[in-house]
Amino acid sequence: MASQLNGSVIKAFAILDLFTDARSEVTAGIVARELGINAITAHRFLKTLEHVGALVAVSKGVFRLGFTLVDLGDRVSEGGSLARTLQPILDSVTRAIGEASMATVFSADMVVCIAHAHSGRSLSVDVRVGTRLDAYCTAHGKLWLSQLREAELQRYLETVPLDRQSPHTIVDRAALLEELEHVRRQGFAANDGEREEGIRAIAVPILTRAGRMVSSISVFGPSFRLTDEVMERSLARLRAAALEAEQAMYGGGKPRPGEGP
Structure with a gap:
């Protein structure tokens, strides 16, 4: 390659x-x-x-x-149908929860923000469209990694150093694999200060009808505001938002693995 x-x-x-x-x-x-x-x-x-x-x-x-x-950036924006679909959904999530939200794709072993809704509150996290984040220490990234085939995940672990971003970063491969299995089973991912101490996030996938992940959406903000109760409300709202996005993109009910493309 x-x-x-x-x-x-x-x-x-x-x-x-x-x-x-x-x-x-x-x-x-x-x-x-x-x-x-x-x-x-x-x-x-x-x-x-x-x-x-x-x-x-x-x-x-x-x-x-x-x-x-x-000019190229404008073309990306104009052609970004996924981002255009997700932006109003993120705006609705942020209005409901009162915290920032974002959508991502996975590119070159990193998470890339494609849409973002600002909370307008103080102590917000500085993320913008185009921001690239490490996968192993973010809620979005753990979702994406949990969807990789075994060979792809092995290649990732062999090529991407698990640098310690905060005292809570998972830097042990075995521990990360265990975390990814947990994410895979529960269908969402959380981040409690793994990339930046004092910042929490929770993310859910957006799937095709065949169950392939095409994007992820999250709510994130300071830990003192994203209490366990707020995280639970955020998860419920994000799941509803993901279903809304899937219906907007593919029609019908929520995509299920094994259905037609």
Whole structure:
């Protein structure tokens, strides 16, 4: 599989990943230092990305993200039928519970936010569309991992380090596998400070008629607000929301494994 990958494309996206809210500009020196390549190669990558519109030069040797990326982002938004379907459902969940909610997909071993409803309350968690989160320490991620085939899950465990994000992160493979089996049996996943201490979340899957998971939705917020009682109410509301989403996407009743596609 690795032989089918293009290293230059991977490197180009690694350069784009260097841009953050705190870093709006990069230089060849920054790229060389962060990615471990020489300055000449870094400069060539930057000029190539400028040529295709992914970057713009704001001064000699200094680059910012270009408008080609804005255009591509707009196309993703316009074509995101799943996100469009889920957004009003998330808005309803957040109004009912009073806490933030989000929907995700699973991509490149990480959870990616595709829709999000803000709670408008203080001490909210900073998540936005496009945010990527580790799978092993999030409610969404544990749902996705619980759905992987055995070989896929084994590959994940062999390639993704289980770094300790908080005192509550599961970093033992056997313990994580036990947790995923528990998630699989109960049909939902919870996170109690595993990614960030003091933050709780609960997530449920959205399934096709054949029972394949296509997205997950959650409620999340500070632990002192997401009490056990609120988590129980959130779970009930999320399950109803998942059923609403499944009916909107596929019609009829709740999808069941073994039914037609």
